[in-house]
Amino acid sequence: MIRIQHLSLMRGTKPLFEDADLTLNPGERIGLIGANGAGKSTLFALLRSELHADGGDVDFPSAWRVAHVAQETPALERSALDYAIDGDATLRRLQVELEEAEAHPDHAAQGHRIGELHAALADADAYTVRSRAETLLTGLGFSQQQMNRPVSSFSGGWRMRLNLAQALMCPSDLLLLDEPTNHLDLDAILWLEDWLKRYPGTLVVISHDRDFLDGVVNVIVHIDDRKLKRYSGNYSSFERQRAAQMVLTQAMIEKQTRERAHLQSFIDRFKAKATKARQAQSRMKALARMEETAPLRAAAEFSFEFREPASAPNPLLVLEAVNAGYRVEDEATGASTERTIVKHINFSLQTGQRIGLLGVNGAGKSTLIKTIATELDPLSGVARFGKGLVIGYFAQHQVEMLRHDESPLWHLAKLAPDVREQDLRNFLGSFNFPGEMATSSIAPFSGGEKARLALALIVWQRPNLLLLDEPTNHLDLETREALTDALAQFDGTLVLVSHDRHLLRATTDTFLIVADGKLMPFDGDLDDYRDWLFKTRLSPAKETQAAATANAAPSAPQVDRREQKRIEAEERQRLSTLKKPIESRIKKLEERMGKLQARKAEIDAKLAEPAIYESANKDELKTLIAEQGACGRELEEVEMAWLEQQEALEQIA
CATH class of the missing domain: 1.20.5 (Single alpha-helices involved in coiled-coils or other helix-helix interfaces)
Incomplete structure (x- = not known):
């Protein structure tokens, strides 16, 4: 059990916690939420004993093993696979001790010790550790070839995936994950969600991904007004x-x-x-x-909207027999070679289409988006663009492309040199860049503030085609909701790549998938995509099947596609049949919870009226107090039943 009592903590002159209390039970999966700067990462530092409270206590069993994701990754020549296994520090220590014992000059005298170490390694599952690490890395998007590459060869985002793999490899009783989905694609997020549902210890996760929180956690802790407030259920319930x-x-x-x-x-x-x-x-x-009742403070709502496009060509663009990819120049010879990622693209965009682009990591989604955005020229084929096409393009690394030594006003003035400064300031103010913030260097801005500026620059251009490649990276929940609302009302055409399922569901109505080097329609929703991923990419036998296919003779028969689709449809039907009665019970319980909460609110409101305590209303007062107690007890029972049904639903694979 984690028990926080009377916690007080200052960071500089800012109080983050004042007399805060919280109790978390073993095995709970907790989502930690709160405004930026509220103290989420600070609470993690307290749990890791890296910080000490100014007052109060933060206690949990001293025997608990704590795992977390390191923020720095050394540029090692060690392979990615070995680096992931290093997360199990106990196992690595035992391996070193065994090597030392076996290398001892008096090998015979070490026999008993060597036997003990072999037994300890067996208890630590040392003989399955490589396959377990390979499964983790596969789920996080690494190919077999990448697993053997040195850590130093990976970019920052991939190194963070390696740190996450280390944390998951570490046997732990308490797992602390701070924004684990930030550097993951949708396929890796779905795998991680599935893994965390089966994690047996206590999980505390900070995330701005509401679908991820809904799928993983059963408790929400909200940092609000320097207090820790606990809510049962997932984020939607909160x-x-x-x-x-x-x-x-x-x-x-x-x-x-x-x-x-x-x-x-x-x-x-x-x-x-x-x-x-x-x-x-x-x-x-x-x-x-009379103690004044303090209002519950909702986060100051941020909202914006895309301006109506000035024109709407139809079609906006047409790609005919296009091969998308890169031209790579050999530094020694100067010769240029082509690397095709997506082949034979025949695709047109009509005004008003809203497309979600799916595909596993590395399939070519970003390459396709860059080709549509004219960031990359087609390697072959024809690309025709409608007259009056205005593209608003948000790249995966858009934030890094900003000039960090310049201000928001400078960035906007570059786009609109002839517009009055006050008009530019007014526009920036609508994106929460008021006063001095508009003229300050963006270098100290948070990742979310920089992403918000990048969105503001796109909105100013009044695009009729939005190409958004992972626009929610760095955005908090509030800004994600604002973006979702703005995109839902956007009058133009949208092509979206995102790991945020809530954003995809709310803003797109058609899915395309990039798979096996081709762009194809995807006939299904995000649940179907999840099923497809686990059957074709994320199943435990994936690597074995891939190796077998690679080693097979060229004439080996392939699985009939129609038979495969029939099997998949039957599996979906089986899961649906199992889920339906549970989902029906959950719906009824949620309806009952809503009625009980509404009735309890009515009773509480009546009991807050001074007149009810007058002698003439004595009988009504007794009735209300009795009903309040009964309502509270039933609400607790219904909430527990709801949690049990949610757990039953999660058990259905």
Whole structure:
């Protein structure tokens, strides 16, 4: 059990926690949320004993093994596979001790010790460690070839995946994950979600991906107003509970405001009259004692909208027999060679289409987007673009392409040199870059603020075609919601690559998939895509099957595609049959929870009225108090039943 009591902590002059309390039970999967700067990463540092509280206690069993993702990756010549295995420090220590014992000059005298070490290595699953590490790395998007490459050869995002693999390899009782999906594609996120559902220890995860939180956690801890507030259920459940709390609190504030006004009115009228002086004094004391109900603070809402496109050519673009890829120049000879990623693309974009682009990591999604955005020329074929086409392109590394030594105003003025500065400032203000922030260097800005600026620059250009390649990297939940709403109302055409399933569901209506070097329609939704991934890319036998295929004779018969589709359809039907009754029970429980929460809010509101405590209402008061207790007990029972059904649903693979 993790128990936090009376926690207080300052960072500089800013108080992050004041008298905060929290209890977390073993085996719970907790989503830690809160505004940027609220203290999420600081709480992780406390749990890792890297920081110490100014006051209060943070306790959990001293025997617990804690795993977390390192933020730095040394540029080692060690292979990716060995680096992942290094996450199991106990196993590595035992291996070193065994090597030393076996190398000892008096080998016979070490016999007993060598036997003990072999037994300890067996207990640590040393003889399956390579296959377990390969499974982890495969799920995180590494090919067999990449696993044998040195760590130093990988870019920053891939090194973070290696650090995540190390954390998952580490046997642990408490696993701390800070934004684990930031450097992952959708296929790797789906695999990680599946892995975490089966993790037996206590998990605490910080994430801005609501679908990921909904799929993984069963408790939400919200850092709000320097306190730690616990909510049962996943993120969607938290949103419903918090909304109900805000409605109830607002009603209580309004009633308290009326009561305070009534007391103040009495004081103002009678404090100067001798006959009423004592009563006035009594009411002044009552007013002073009355603890003001603090409003539940929702995060300041941020919203924006894409401006209506100035024109709408139709079609916007046509690609005929296009091969998309790269031209690579040999430094020694100067000769240029072509590397084709996606072949024979026949594709047209019509005004108003909203396309989600799917495909595993490395399949060629970004290459296709860059070709459409004219960042890459087609290697062959014809690309025709409609007259008046205005492309708004957000690349995966858009934030890094900004000038970090310049200000938001400078970036916008580069796009609109003839526009008045005040108009530019007004526009930036609508994206939360007010006053001095608009003229300050963006170097100290957070990743989310820089991403917001990149979006603002796209919005200014009034595109009729949006090409967005992982636009939610670095964005917090609030800004993701603002982007989702803006894209849902966008009048132009959209092509979106994203690992955020909520964004894909809410803003696209057609899916295309890049697979096996081709662009094809995907007939299904994101649940179908998940099933396809686990059957074709993420199954445990994937690597074995791939090797067998590679070694087979060229004439070896291939699996009939129609038979494969029939098997997949049957499997989907089987899962649907198993899930349907559970989903039906969950729906009924959620409806019952909603009714109970609404009734409890009504009772609480009535009990907050002063008139109910008058003697004439004695019977009604008794009834309300009894009903409040019964309602609370039933609500707790329904919530527990809901959690049990959710767990049952998760068990269905």
